Amino acid sequence: MTRSIKLGLIGDNIARSKSPRLHRTAGKLAGFDVTYDRLIPKDLGQSFDEVFDRAQGGGYRGINVTYPYKEIVSAKVAVSDPLVRGIGAVNTVVFDADGPKGFNTDYSGFKAAYRSVRGDAAPGTVCLIGTGGVGKAVAFGLIALNARSIRCVDLDPAKAEGLATALRALGSDTRIET
Incomplete structure (x- = not known):
């Protein structure tokens, strides 16, 4: 049985991003059926906060966050690593039952x-x-x-x-x- 995971990328100017293909391929290699959506606030006619809330409540397991939202999202998530808090920028969010968790994979x-x-x-x-x-x-x-x-x-x-x-x-x- 293949497990499904819904992921996304929030950012501006990401129409050409190869991330969807990369994540779908990596998921397939690991035995997962991955969907990976480009979530561009301007194209969706929504603010960053609206798109983030939509992802959090819409069945997404996690999202990647890119320019210009990495600093904005850090205020919306729990960040356990004090150095990541010091960086003040998050590029990966995992949605858990106890709230969104932020990470900086750079x-x-x-x-x-x-x-x-x-x-x-x-x-x-x-x-x-x-x-x-x-x-x-x-x-x-x-x-x-x-x-x-x-x-x-x-x-x-x-x-x-x-x-x-x-x-x-x-x-x-x-x-x-x-």
Whole structure:
């Protein structure tokens, strides 16, 4: 018996996203019948909150969230990881009986990939080029991995300094520079 899972992606400018095909294929390989809907608020004539509520009450097991809603959704979900709360952006939501749970797979995926290659070795000094959404998630991952030093570089110096300030506020032993 094949189990069915209903998933979706909320974001703008996602009409060409390959995520539906990727998730349906991965589901099939794992023995699941996956539906994966593109949920574009503008196209649905609804606000982000309306689309999110529709997904939560409409039988979806989870959703991916992309630009420009990753920060907005973080206020609507429970986030158990304090570093993900610090990032302030969620890209994956799982709907459970006790409410929606938020995750940042840029953060957790970076940490897992790092550990698969480097094991328990801590990062030394890292030059982080780009301090936007994914860069921010990677920076918080580097803190979790106990990097010795992170040098934040961005074309927008204020953005790099903003991330550096957020990282310093964590109180870790990692030296933060811009």
